[in-house]
Amino acid sequence: MERELPGSGMTESILPERKLLYKGKSKSMYAGNDDRTCILEFRDSATAGNGAKKAELEGKGALNAEISHILYKYLEENGIETHFIKMLDDTRMLVRKVDIVNVEVIVRNIAAGGFSKKYGVPEGTPLKNTVLEFCLKSDGYGDPMMNESQITAIGLASQEQLETMKDMALRINSLLYALFDRCGITLVDFKLEFGTYDGRIILADEISPDSCRFWDKATGDKLDKDRFRRDLGDVLGAYREVLRRLRDA
């Protein structure tokens, strides 16, 4: 049986046969209909500690796909160009095919996670200014932090591209912080990835509880992947709660 995927012009039986371009820890990228598009699939796999801890959380893929969908639409409406084109089904989105910049951009509003550990700043300490960090996107090397001169020296990005990425990351932070604030959630920190499309830097990858820290404003409860990393339980309940609040926002 073939089922038409809403608005995609494709049928369900066709999608799984598409050429797998890349399989990451929680997402897969398939070839699209042409060389300008790809299909990004959000899987149920969860990993932490660079793959040391693994689990399958049924429904996580669909939750992250829908959360990313809502956030990409919101960012596009507010002038941020992203790779998102449209949803194909619950877990798959059609995206623009970018040349990924192999640099992860981390944005921090409050000390937590790696920042707290590295610099001895207690989790929850508000930061006097937004912190931007760059890391090499490399599981093999454990995503080490890099400075701008290191990035330009080995040609991962030009200084102009870095300036664009920094500017976009700060604008994205302001937009997302305000949106999540309305949802009763503090946006603690998050990771972004960018790619080039027609020579322009655009936002790629995902924005979801897998790549952000979300704290409930009223209770301080963690509503993100730290529930999995730190064995806090009810991971999917937290992801569902983020989606529910975004839908109501």
Ligand code: 5GP
């Ligand atoms: P930290 O450096 O504190 O571990 O992470 C900072 C923020 O970036 C957190 O919200 C974390 O989820 C996100 N982050 C950092 N590295 C990665 C990564 O390799 N993959 C994903 N999905 N998120 C990351």
